[in-house]
Amino acid sequence: MKKIKYYYNTNSLRYEKLVTPLRVKLLRILGFLAGAIVTALIIVVIAFRVIDSPKEMLMRQENERIKDDYRLLNNKVKSIQQQMAELEKRDNHVYREIFEANPIPDSARAKRMEKQQEAQLAESMEDNELAYSIAATLDKMMNRIAFQKKSYQDIEAMIRDKEKMLAATPAIQPVSNKDLSRVASGFGYRIDPVYKTVKMHAGLDFAAPQGTPIYATADGVVRLAGNTGNGYGNHVIINHGYGYETLYGHQYRIKAKVGQKVKRGELIGWVGSTGKSTGPHLHYEVRKNKRHIDPIYFFYNDLTPEQFDRIVKIAASGNQSFD
Template sequence: MAKVKYYYDADTLSYRKIAVKKSDYYKKTIFVFLAILLNGFIGFIVFSQFIMSPNERALNRENENLQLNLELLSKRVEESSTILAQLQERDNNIYRVYFEANPIPEEQRKAGFGGVNRYKSLQGYDNSKLITDLTKNVDILSKQLVVQSKSLDEIVVLAKEKEKMLAAIPAILPVKLVDLTRMASGYKWRMHPILKIRKFHKGMDFTAPVGTPIYASGNGKVIRAERSATFGKVIYIDHGYGYKTIYAHMSKMKVRKGQKVKRGDLIGYVGNTGRSVSAHLHYEVHKNDRAVNPINFYYGDLTPEEFAAMQKAAEEEGQSYD
């Protein structure tokens, strides 16, 4: 039941009932209704912050999943960077050292990009820092991989060249050990058998019967195959890389000038031609046009014991055979 309101009338000195106009009633009703609507709207806005639609939930899960994948990818990039750093260290300190190549400077391996901000388009998002850092690391890793790839390509070329050089260096005896009568004269001052003066003997003399096979001690090209007053029938082989070998006093030559030979190829036979007093092979090794001791180049043919015995024989005093 609605409350009845009164007011005091001073003229009549009595209380009178307040009559409510219909317009006031309607205004009050409308005001209350609007207040309810306003409260409801505000409550909906606040409540909607805590309750998401199915699409919003799906998007939120997708964002969380993307962030997790970005973090995992970032860790993998860091692991790859660590592996690459180990490869770079081996490259500089092992591979390039072995093949006598200069190491790649650190500033070249890890040079920056410079210029304008390459990552400006990645700014302004919730995960901008994570995405930007990851993109930077991927760019750096990619650049370092390119540098390392080029280095390994260079190493492959150097390895092939090293293989050619090792095959070219005179590394075996020109006469098989089983065919030798003895090693008569080494690389040192000797008494010349014909001139009867002390003269430096630039090679080694291997005594063997006439007709004993003589072999090329390394890959190369025959640059001279001729007969001379001093060396008789003689062959000169250019092995490249500054190495040359001489095979003198042959009875017969099996190669000609300009012919390419490989280590172990038959090039002629032991003889006693030229200025020689007995059947033997006079053998010389030259490096950059200077005669060097041939005994240092038999590592591909002799056991340590055989090498020691030959070295001892080469040091013995006596005259040469040419």
């Protein structure tokens, strides 16, 4: 039952029923509602700042897991970077030194990485920083790996070229000389057999019977085969590439033809005494970039160290040359 309120009216000197105007009732209701709303908002704000929602708790846990994964991945990347640095070090200071090639400067690798970084800066930055950091690091690693792969391809080409160069380098004696008795005159100033004056002898003379086989000392292409009237008589010149040429003079008969490709150890002619010669022998020369080199240092393929020491002493004797 609704409780009725009365108040004492001093004007009429009696008790009268208390009647609340509708406007006051509305104001009271609105004031209550406003206070409730404000209080609720304050409670919600405090709750959102202090207490995580279930969704936020899940997101926080996921974020922690991502950070742990990032740390593990970052450690792996650092390990790969160390291995990559070791490969680059070997590339510069081992492999390329073997083939006498210039090392790749760090600036070249850095330039490739700078280009990659410029491309990355142009990309969208909407992803979170951890993912972006991982992607950027992996991109750098992939770039370094690609650069290193190209370097190893260059080294493989050097290996193939080195094999060709070794095959094209004079490395055996041009005639059979197992007992080393056929070396008659060495490289250097010798007494000319015709003019009896001291002249430069630009090759090595092998005394051998006429008809003794003569062999190419390295792979190459025959540049000259014949008698040009220059004192060498019937002679052969082989261009081996890499600046090397060899000359085989005073032959009795020539087997090689101009333009013919020959292999080391292949028969190219026979010993004779044509041209300016005082007896059957082979005059053998080695040239590097058109400069005469002592052939005695190009017999390492068919001599032991002891035999090499012996043949050096024989060739150094100041005897008269055969041509």
